[in-house]
Amino acid sequence: MQATKNFSETDVRTDEELVRIVVGGDVDCFEELITRYQPRVFGMARKYFRNESDAEDVVQTIFTKTFQKLSSYKGTAPFEHWFMRLSVNACYDALRRKRNRPEHTISDTLFDDESWQDRLGNIPDASDREGLEEARELVYTVLGQISDRARIVLTLQELEGRTIKEITEITGWSESLVKVQAFRARKEMRAAVERFLSREKRIVT
Amino acid sequence: MTANEIEKKLLKLAKAVQNDNRAPVNFSAQVMTRVREQHALETSSADERFLKFARNLSGNEHVPYAFEKRIMARIRELLTPDPLAFWSRMLWRAVAPCFGVMILAALFSAKEPTAAFIDQAAFDPAETTIETVDPESTDFETVMLASFDDLEYTW
Numbered sequence: 001m002q003a004t005k006n007f008s009e010t011d012v013r014t015d016e017e018l019v020r021i022v023v024g025g026d027v028d029c030f031e032e033l034i035t036r037y038q039p040r041v042f043g044m045a046r047k048y049f050r051n052e053s054d055a056e057d058v059v060q061t062i063f064t065k066t067f068q069k070l071s072s073y074k075g076t077a078p079f080e081h082w083f084m085r086l087s088v089n090a091c092y093d094a095l096r097r098k099r100n101r102p103e104h105t106i107s108d109t110l111f112d113d114e115s116w117q118d119r120l121g122n123i124p125d126a127s128d129r130e131g132l133e134e135a136r137e138l139v140y141t142v143l144g145q146i147s148d149r150a151r152i153v154l155t156l157q158e159l160e161g162r163t164i165k166e167i168t169e170i171t172g173w174s175e176s177l178v179k180v181q182a183f184r185a186r187k188e189m190r191a192a193v194e195r196f197l198s199r200e201k202r203i204v205t
Numbered sequence: 206m207t208a209n210e211i212e213k214k215l216l217k218l219a220k221a222v223q224n225d226n227r228a229p230v231n232f233s234a235q236v237m238t239r240v241r242e243q244h245a246l247e248t249s250s251a252d253e254r255f256l257k258f259a260r261n262l263s264g265n266e267h268v269p270y271a272f273e274k275r276i277m278a279r280i281r282e283l284l285t286p287d288p289l290a291f292w293s294r295m296l297w298r299a300v301a302p303c304f305g306v307m308i309l310a311a312l313f314s315a316k317e318p319t320a321a322f323i324d325q326a327a328f329d330p331a332e333t334t335i336e337t338v339d340p341e342s343t344d345f346e347t348v349m350l351a352s353f354d355d356l357e358y359t360w
Contacts, residue, residue: 027277027280027281027284028277030277030280031273031274031277034272034273034276034277035273038268038272038273039266039267039268040266042265042266042267042268043264043265043266046264046265047264056269056272059272060275060276060279063276063280064276064279064280064283067280067283068283120251120254120255120257120258123258123261123262132262132263132265135258135262136262136265138258139255139258139259139262142255142259143259158256158259158260159256159259159260161260186252189252189255189256190252193251193252193255196251197251
């Protein structure tokens with residue numbers, strides 16, 4: 001962990017130690033936990049939410065919930081697992097709430113100057129901020145077409161490369177449910193891609 | 206016969222032969238199967254390409270400036286007791302018991318003798334006893350309607 005490496009050897013405290021201190025009453029130590037995990041949580045939240053303020057809201061909710069539920073952490077599993085499970089569930093809840101006011105619509109601007117298929121072949125560099133934003137928008141738009149559960153499973157399995165067992169641990173869903181959702185996710189994504197292709201063909205012709 | 210003449214004759218013969226417009230049986234179905242296969246191939250490859258694209262897209266882990274301070278401020282806010290929030294929570298908790306009391310009071314008053322019965326009993330001195338008119342229910346009614354009585358006086 002980046003933040004952990006920055007501390008000197010004597011100052012390094014494990015997550016579990018920090019949790020014990022915070023539960024013991026020293027609330028200020030929670031800031032150290034936030035500093036350690038916030039880049040990862042932001043990275044995760046931005047996979048699900050295009051709007052920056054939505055991502056910030058979710059991250060804030062995640063850390064607030066973590067603080068409120070910290071006393072329920074038993075320490076049997078690593079804190080990281082417990083925390084990631086809470087984070088994914090918070091993202092899922094936020095996605096469900098947002099489903100009532102969808103932001104993902106297939107815009108014609110996505111087909112303006114470059115073929116959609118061609119775009120998939122060109123992954124922009126980290127320095128190309130504009131290209132990266134466009135690419136992310138493309139991914140959001142396609143993933144926005146699939147159901148929330150399926151999206152969570154697809155993101156964890158296909159984009160983050162997690163195994164079914166890991167996903168069951170993170171989400172708390174049964175293995176069969178995860179497998180069903182993974183299958184459904186691929187199907188829904190294929191349908192979304194097909195819609196894109198047919199739309200592109202229509203626009204081109 | 207020269208070669209040119211033979212060629213002309215053959216052309217004439219070829220023109221005379223009628224075109225066979227018949228298509229082989231199930232030809233369209235065969236073509237459509239090929240088209241569908243090609244389409245499925247294109248789509249699945251696009252599907253895979255999309256996943257590869259999304260996977261290789263670098264994540265944005267940028268953290269807004271002093272975001273941890275913002276969260277800590279929010280947490281400290283949560284820790285500070287808010288008397289209004291406490292009061293509203295208590296009020297909400299009181300809703301169910303109050304509703305229960307209201308139902309019980311309604312049932313209790315429904316079982317009591319009606320005003321007509323009380324009036325009739327008043328004309329019959331033999332039946333007019335202290336027990337027929339329950340003083341508790343009349344007291345209860347007086348107390349419950351006291352605020353409305355006051356309103357009448359005000360108007």
